[in-house]
Amino acid sequence: MWLVLLKELKELVRDKKTLFFMIAVPILVMPAFAGIAIYFAQNAATEAQNKVLNYALIGAEYAPEIDTKLLQLKGFNRIEIDPKADYKKLIQDNTVDFVLEIPANYSNDILQTGQALLKLHLNDSGLNRVFYRVNEIVDEQVKKLREIAFKKLNLSEKQSVAVLKPIILEKINTANTRENWGEKIGGLIPYFIFILCLQGAMFPAADLGAGEKERGTLETLLISPIERYKIVLGKFLTIAFAGLTSALITVSSMALWGVILSQGLAIQFVVTFMSSIGAVDFILMFLMLVPVVAIFASILLSLSIYAKSYKEAQSYMGTLMMLLFIPIFLAMAPGVELKGAWAWVPLTNVALAIKELIKGTMDYFQLIAIFGSTALIAVGLLAFCVNWFNKEKVLFR
């Protein structure tokens, strides 16, 4: 078994394609893509914020303060239009970026005229900051109008605050930062880890089964004086190793690049959140992954041995990946918790357990039961794989 494992590992580290997907993609390519995406998003946001907006103001005479403010600000350029024009068409033609309509009942004395409805015509699809930038100006005006009204009503500052917000509902959260963030992002983490484990194991799995058939090395291996179960175990361990390594590299890489890219603000959050999770919980999360990877490795190896060619194996594995999304997605669905029947749904229960571990609310006895049941499934699938490897109709299809 160890001979098979060592030989497979030697081949694995010499395979540029596998190494690329197992190491280069998680370390460099994925963060590079993320970096490029962030760079373009930031550039687009800055551009939207600094863009000089062409605008038309209808009813400017009713709100001279807004009119003056818009004329004073650098990022706005007034365009005169016919008030009866088709605003939508003007925005479509890029004649203006927005049209602000001020109603005739607008006045500084809101106690007399009541609420005013300002209409902002804009094309809000895509990344633009039009609403945000106009709203800043309007908000400033809202504050001024409130102050005028409160003065007229002879309200003290305390009364003014009470009028604005007569009742405050204060939230006193019993959940700590870890539980809070664990609930929010805890479902996503097992999803990523599972997919990465599977992806890292897929390429070696296709090579170790179907690849052997395609190359014509399987028959020679079958007639060597080694029990078939040892061949299967050697191959199984190689695939499981690849899956776990890929996941570990990816998670470490994501954490490292996350810290590098976040620069400052997010570091504190990351540090606070990560330091609240104990080493024991990290070890338990890793241990929970072991039977999951064993399940993946057994299924992938069985599919690969059955396939006639590398290509056929990859098509089976693509379908498998789609099927595996189901239990993982279930763990992220609202209302799905590690209770009742959900605790017995394979893979979903592990994903939920990892989420609970991240939150720090895991019942460790339940964890043992989940580990046991998952390990049992893994052993069953491995036994199936060994049996599968003994079938002539599978080996000589």
Add this chain to the structure above:
Amino acid sequence: MIEIKNLAKKFVVENPKKLSEQEKKDPRLKGRYFHSVLDVTFTVEKGQVLGLLGPNGAGKTTTLRMLSTALQPNHGSVYINEVNVLEDPLIARQKIGFLSGTTGLYGRLTGRENIEYFGQLHGMNKLQIENRIEELSALLEMETFLDRRSENFSTGMKQKTSIARAVIHNPEVVILDEPTTGLDIMATQTVLDFIRGLKNKGIPVIFSTHHLGEVEELCDRVTVIDNGVSQFDGSVDEFRGQAQNQNLHAAFLATIQQGEQ
């Protein structure tokens, strides 16, 4: 000594609708089973080379696969130096050196590493493997490419490495499925010389081939398989007698025709 008696093997036809018209007419197709080998019997004594002949699809490869323990026969017996191959496959595998017709190498390993791996699987120690590789490398003229990765080997280099891999453990019997197919004249001669060397050492050799010249040059015995049945089993001279002592080509055609009648 290799003894094969009344060997038979059938396969389940997974999808009968996908069979070609010619395959549907094959007399070996019975219901959902295809009887690839119906009845094959032959013996190879110590130091003999047996040429296994037959048209494509006759059942030669299936027979050799059963002999090598890759496939389990449905009927019959196989003995290698008195070891029952069906009862003790692991012991039998220690005694067999088998080169399959579709043999390949691990491309990311060097020629030497490919051979070493199978030496290790046969339980040989490092020194034994090293010495044996040196010996085989000289015999098969592999010195120039032995330490290169095998992914870029020519057909001849691959075949020589595969042969070396098959016999790394000094097997008691050697089975070669079309060992010279696709090889150039020089490489073919090296392989044939190697087989002759095995014969001189007293090792029984079975090799299937379509080249009757190789049979003439090397073989002591001939077995012709057609439609899963051994149609002829005897010495090369007896085989020649099948066509009134003409050449082996005529003898082969006469044997196949007799079988069809």
